[in-house]
Structures are given as structure tokens and as C-alpha cells.
Amino acid sequence: MSRVFQNRQDAGEQLAERLAETKVDADALVLGLPRGGLPIAEVVARKLGLKLEAFNVRKLGVPYQPELAMGAIAEDGTRFLNRRLIQMLELTEQDIRRVQDREEDTLAERSLRYRAGRPKPQIADRPIILVDDGLATGATMHAALNAIRHQHPERVTVAVPVAARDTADEFRRLADEFVCVLEPEDLGGVGCWYADFSQVSDQEVCDILAAMA
Structure with missing residues (x-):
């Protein structure tokens, strides 16, 4: 598989072209999802x-993975919880809460830092x-979309450079509009489609x- 995007700049340009074809x-x-979605x-x-603004969301990772x-x-x-995965891994509400407490602290810190008084x-x-x-x-986009819906926007477009095909189909149903450059059947991981997928800092x-x- 060849890398489709040179870096996030290239991915943003290709995504912007797709969005420009819509109304x-x-x-x-x-709203960019930190940190990787912001560039x-x-x-x-x-x-x-x-x-442009940031909308802070944190993944809740499986405790041992x-x-x-x-x-x-x-x-x-x-x-947002992946109930099917949680049941399959026999995770308890206590397991989830421990991870959630840690991520809530990170969210609070980042919201203050990123907003800088705005x-x-x-x-x-x-x-x-x-x-x-x-x-x-x-998962993170699910949480973001649900949170945004609570604030009663006019409409919501979910836009990403690459998405697993089944996930893309899911967000076509959930969002008012879904825009994506590439939808591989076998994603293998988002970073696989970037030549440079360096971590974005705070x-x-x-x-x-x-x-x-």
C-alpha cells in the first residue's frame, strides 16, 4: 500500500477540495479534534x-491496551461507549470510570490551555x-458528534481524509453530511495512509x- 497523504497539510488540502465541491x-x-485533527x-x-476552533474529545482506551x-x-x-467491545472484554463500570477520571482531568487542562481565555x-x-x-x-467522533448535537447546530458535517469503510457508512447515517477522501475496506490504522504522521504537540x-x- 502506498501512502496517500504526504502529511497533515496535504491531507487538509485534499479534504478542503472535497468540501469545496459541497455547499x-x-x-x-x-471544529478540529485535538490534537491530530487541528493541523x-x-x-x-x-x-x-x-x-476555526478546537473541540476537545479524549479516547477512552482499554486499560491494558x-x-x-x-x-x-x-x-x-x-x-460514547462501545458496548459490544466492553462486553466482549468483560470490562466493568469501575474499569471504565478509572480511565474516564484520568481523561476528564486531561480534558479540563487542555480546554483551559487551548482556549487561552477565549x-x-x-x-x-x-x-x-x-x-x-x-x-x-x-469512537472520538461519536462523542464529538453527540456533544455537538446537544448544542443544537443548524447541521453537522463530519469531514476526514481517511476512514474505514464501515465507519464511513455509519457516519453517513449519523451526520447531516459526511465528506471523506479515502475509504479503504482494510484501514490497517489511520497512520498507515500518511507518509508523515508525526505526533502533534499541545x-x-x-x-x-x-x-x-
Whole structure:
């Protein structure tokens, strides 16, 4: 398999091209999921002339295999759980709560740092474009989408460079619109589709948001 995206900048440019083919409202707000989704969301926002903000979500990793998502939690407390996986692994509510408590602390810290005194973005009655660097199981995007729905946006577009095909089909049903560059049947991992999938730092996120404020 050849890498499709050189880096997040390239992925953002390709995603912006796909979004430009749809009807994008001039007052739409681009919300990037930290940390990896922010550089992509920045490119999308710049290319389409839209406002950018971060929407903080944290994966809830399986205790003994933290890269495997058993769910996710958004900054407003909205939680999504993969009940099928949790039952299969025989995880208890206590197992989930221990992980959730830790991630809630991280969310609180990041929300303060990333927002840097700025007010929370206005979401009600506004078109929202949720952006991440890719979807495997889609747990974090589930939590983000559910949390955004609670704030009554006009409509929500989920936009990513790459997504597993079954996950893409799921979000076509859940979101008002789903935009994706690539939908492989065998994803293998989001990073497999990037030549450079370097980790994004907190400082990079802060710098992006400050530049776009």
C-alpha cells in the first residue's frame, strides 16, 4: 500500500477540495479534534475562509491496551461507549470510570490551555464541520458528534481524509453530511495512509488556534 497523504497539510488540502465541491455556508464553523485533527482543520478553514476552533474529545482506551478505544468523552461530559467491545472484554463500570477520571482531568487542562481565555464557540443554529485526521472505530467522533448535537447546530458535517469503510457508512447515517477522501475496506490504522504522521504537540495546537483567532 502506498501512502496517500504526504502529511497533515496535504491531507487538509485534499479534504478542503472535497468540501469545496459541497455547499459550504459562509458562516460555518470548523471544529478540529485535538490534537491530530487541528493541523488538518486549519488547512480546511484557511482554504474555505472559515472560522476555526478546537473541540476537545479524549479516547477512552482499554486499560491494558490503551490504543484500543472502548469509547470516548467530550469536554462537556458527553460519553460514547462501545458496548459490544466492553462486553466482549468483560470490562466493568469501575474499569471504565478509572480511565474516564484520568481523561476528564486531561480534558479540563487542555480546554483551559487551548482556549487561552477565549469564550467557547457559538454552535447553536450554526453549520458545523467536524474534522479529524481519520476514523478507525470512530469512537472520538461519536462523542464529538453527540456533544455537538446537544448544542443544537443548524447541521453537522463530519469531514476526514481517511476512514474505514464501515465507519464511513455509519457516519453517513449519523451526520447531516459526511465528506471523506479515502475509504479503504482494510484501514490497517489511520497512520498507515500518511507518509508523515508525526505526533502533534499541545504547543502546535495552541499556535494554530492563536493564529486563527
